Amino acid sequence: MNAVESKTKFVSTDRRVREDRRFVVGRGRYVADIDLPGMLHVALVAAQHPAARIVSIDASRALALPGVHKVLTGAELVEAVNPLMNGLETPQVRRFPLAVGQVRYAGEWVAAVVADTRALAEDAAERVKVEYEKLGFVIDAEEAYTPQSTPVHPEHGSNVLLDKTFVWGEVERHFAEADQQLSFRVVWGRNSTVPIETFGVVASWDPWQEVLDVWASIQMPKYSDQIARSLRLPGNSIRVHQDVDVGGSYGVKRGIKHSVLVGHLARALGRPVRLIEDRLENMRAGDAHGPERIFDVDVAFNADGIVRSMKMRALDNVGAYAGRAPFQLGKPIGAIVGPYKIESVQYQAISVTTNKTVQEAVRGFGQAPTNYAIETAIDRVAETLGLDRIEIRRRNFIRHDEFPYLIPSGSTYDSGDYHTVVDKVLAHAGYDDLVAERDRLRAEGMLAGIGIAACLEPSGGNSSFEPLLNDKNTTSTWMDSCRIMVDALGTVTATVHTTSSGQGHETLVATVVGEVLQIDPDLIRIVRPDTLSSLPSNSPVGSRMAIMLGGAAFKAAEKVKAKMVAIAAHAMGVPIETANYVDGTVRTADGREMAWEAIVNMAHRQFHALPEGMDPGLASDHIMQVPTGVQLPKDDKVQMYPCHSFEFHLILVAIDPLLGKPEIRRYVIGHDCGTVINPHIVRGMTLGGIAHGLGAALLEEFAYDAEGQLLTQSFMDYLLPSSHEVPDVEIVHHCTPSPLTVLGQKGSGESGYLGSPAAISGAINDAVRPLGIHFTRLPMRISAISDAIAEAGPTMTQEEI
Amino acid sequence: MKLDLSGKEVINTSPERLWEALNSPDVLTRCIPGCKSMTETAPDHYDVLMELKVAAVGGTFEGKVALTEKQPPSTCNITVSGEGSLGNGTGKASFTITPEPDGASLLTYEGEGEIGGLVAGVGQRILKSVSKHLTGQFFKALRKECEASEAERKAG
Structure with a gap:
């Protein structure tokens, strides 16, 4: 519990998500x-x-x-x-x-x-x-990158949309100085989110x-x-x-x-x-496939496990048209070193067109694949040195007292306490017991492995990747807004200026406005005006609405409160500084008070009683700039998103070597997204994100044949996680408030998904490590796992496992 | 997706008669599963109309069949291309007919097909077995045709 949370009335409390009522009774309006x-x-x-x-x-x-x-x-x-x-x-x-x-x-x-x-x-x-x-035609990204490949758009001249190499810091010096190096390739398969509503x-x-x-x-x-x-x-x-x-x-x-x-x-x-769209139209031509990315990674590290530098080449297959998808290579630049103190980075971002369906933004905007590559690197370093995978993370983590922390690519991380989150997760999970359970499973003839992933969720989306990847783009704001109106009867209405796809914005705004005005959030009406009646908004992308809509609502409510205090102080003849706003009533030091209804009535009807120069009525709005987002990129560096949530996954996976089917036996996640505004929403986001990540890790892929036909167009072939695959998830909460936001909140709209594929990959690789196998491609299908196990150990005995 | 189309079948008729049957649009129309019509557009070139169903996908397909490099009565190449609203396919195969004892013939065919569109996307998991099934139906019908005419000939 931090200072902000402990004195809040509604924020962080166990309050119902107000949208749930209409969905549960079937009265959503789609x-x-x-x-x-x-x-x-x-x-x-x-x-x-x-x-x-x-x-x-x-x-x-x-x-x-x-x-x-x-x-x-x-x-x-x-x-x-x-x-x-x-x-x-x-x-x-x-x-x-x-x-x-x-x-x-x-x-x-x-x-x-x-x-x-x-x-x-x-x-x-x-x-x-x-x-x-x-x-x-061309289907394969590496082939599309070659000059002789057939261009998808002959007028463009090649299939390369973007090929930019960034060097942040003294990469070559750090590589030369480091004790050791290693290289690997991992591939993130083409999956997406496929919501049930097309x-x-x-x-x-x-x-x-x-x-x-x-x-x-x-x-x-x-x-x-x-x-x-x-x-x-x-x-x-x-x-x-x-x-x-x-x-x-x-x-x-x-x-x-x-x-x-x-x-x-x-x-x-x-x-x-x-x-x-029907399902087929959605799957093959909704232009909604996610990133498909090949990572070639080199890391330079010392014998004690400290990672000095990293070179990453990310080749992304965006499909047939450009759209906004290439920017998904840009957003991860804001957390390109993850939670680690890697001193320098070389990053080559390549985006190519191919004759596949068009790519669109997917939860995390490219961050989940990048986290998978970074976490694979850390696991490989540990494996090479024979070090414990948690210990090596601890050694490389940014320490609590080092924030705000500037990473090589130009972003400053706002806050975090990674070591404490890890400690809490290990204590909750009983780490020694978990290791003992893995070893017991192995002794029984199962393959078993522990997966670990530590990663960041950059949040508060500001779109700085646009000018970073496109010189002609000068975007330096990505505002969001809220308007509050107190009507003549004293009831409060607040606005959201975008659609909502289940993020609970109405609960968010009502909770924040209720908190500031100290009135019951359930009495506040939330409306979504049409775009001709709206203030500027950039929609709920980039894990931003708690920060941006929550921030705008907070600031707009503060303006209403300040006006009410000014009206009441004037009416009661006291200086504003001595008037005290408590639960909607303004009190003077000498014990007099003016109630909400009286102040509202005065604002709406008694202009003669208002302070000189004040406009009548009681309404306010706030258009909020993203915290920290003021500068265009310089020297290929930029401040990307302002806030950085942290998640630490610890899981146990068991695989029957004859079936090859991974089964998640334990799933614990430590989650720190600063101040939680509504615990149910954050929990729902995290659970959904983990299920989504499980799909990406094990099941979901838009697979093409060599002739360019999409083979997974329906849910017969594109496999989604079901209750059979998704485990019980234990969430360990921690709160490191952000110093940049009104309540200390950070984003959580992508939580769970950003680390679960890396954790599941780590667990399966730990399980098959005794067989000398590395799985380097997601999804890791049951068929691929069982084939690799069969190939590696036809004469395997229990002792060898 | 690509499909392998090879196999061999023994048919109880002479190579000459089998050759004739395989070159007769009427016989082929009766034998090719789902074939509604076969119209000769030039020597050894036909337009075909087919109605087929694969998994949940069914539809009408218009196609072309051409016979080339004919060496009666033993070898021939056949190319097929079809396109409908729900999918498309192309195929190339070569036939070889060799005499068997007892006046029968061995038909060996070797080819490759490619299927695209919705049929490939939705039906791919069962396309191999479907193509096997369709091929089986074809030969069953062909055998019936040949053996019936053989019996007729003997009776006549």
């Missing part, structure tokens, strides 16, 4: 619940080849069906819309909602069929005849107001701006309704191509239009 009169439905015609020229599209048989209104092709659409936004300066990598002239991945949308019902649209889509001429969007155009109304299952920064730019409309002609519940996102609900397509169709047809 995009599929938006049913407008005269609404039409869209189904897509999907490309069958990874690369092919579109020779012709014959829609006549589709249009012949009664109830089919339109078959839109890329050739027609391209005349009416601007290309979708690219993050990097790659103007020749042009992307439209439908393929134009050429398809670049199997599944890409070739035409959109609009009909009275979705079923009819699907039937009609099967009647659209597309003639293709197959072209050369992406959906409804758009309706009102020609008399010249407004496009949009309802979408969206988690996208600058969403309405992007729609406006692409549809060539003024920004204030796009009205996104943000009170739509989003059925899960974790980063990927970025359906900009869907939204531009549907917006265009709604305008062109003069009818509301809806597109809700």
